[in-house]
Amino acid sequence: QPTEETLLEMRSISKAFGSFRALDNVDFHLRTGEIHALLGENGAGKSTLIKVMTGVLPPDSGEIRLSGQAIRPRSPLDAQALGIASVYQEVNLLPNLSVAENVMFGRMPQSWRGIDWKKLNRQAEEALAVLNLEIDVRMPLGSYSIAIQQLVAIARAISTNVRVLVLDEPTSSLDEAEVEGLFVVLRRLQGRGIGIVFITHFLDQVDAVADRITVLRNGKLVGEYPSSSLSRVELVSKMIGKELGAF
Ligand code: ADP
Ligand code: MG
Secondary structure, X not given: OOOOOEEEEEEEEEEEEOOEEEEEEEEEEXXXXXXXXXXXXXXXXXXXXXXXXXXXXXXOEEEEEEOOEEEOOOOHHHHHHHOEEEEOOOOOXXXXXXXXXXHHOOOOOOOXXXXXXXXXXXXXHHHHHOOOXXXXXXXXXXXXXXXXXXXXXXXXXXXXXXXEEEEEOOOOOOOHHHHHHHHHHHHHHHHOOOEEEEEOOOHHHHHHHOOEEEEEEOOEEEEEEEHHHOOHHHHHXXXXXXXXXXX
């Protein structure tokens, strides 16, 4: 389903922490309706790249374009308003609030007085229905499993006008069936033309869901590949920067 059309382009992005170059002139291209895996060993710069993409960190240099338009997201909310939504490893939700409040958070009236709870709950239910998730949205979020909380975080991300969805290790605390359920959701979002950036350490998940792969190593771009074009051994070789024999 992915198209050839570039949705998000990052050009020559650099980011240093003190004298340490976490990103060194990195390019990244995401197409409309594609699932794009971002791979690399620990410390390769994956999270830093998506933090730049989602307005958490400003780049030292480089540029970002969304549908050809130069953008400069200054915060996650700013990025979200531009159409770039993120779900982080550390799920940033509020377990004591209801599911509906979590889905709608940031888009509710400033005062609790005057909230139309029925409407709020209905909007949250509609957002969750996109993910085939039917749960009682009035219950505290913390009463549900991590997998469901993860889906709620995605529902919140996509209930705005999202064009790019960024997931940093979304599967790290999910079991096999939950991962499969998440992939069904990602494919459905892909079918709606959303571009998905997906960080994982599990290469079998890359085979299962990714259309293309970008590999980073020591803050540098190694390359960008169609996911079917590389064997597992070739991929690991690129990640670690060494030729591997048969093993
Ligand atoms: P990855 O997600 O690929 O594991 P990161 O992007 O999180 O890698 O980190 C890349 C490198 O930058 C690591 O060596 C990490 O220690 C360093 N780094 C990341 N964030 C900071 C920070 N806020 N301050 C200092 N160093 C950082
Ligand atoms: Mg990381």
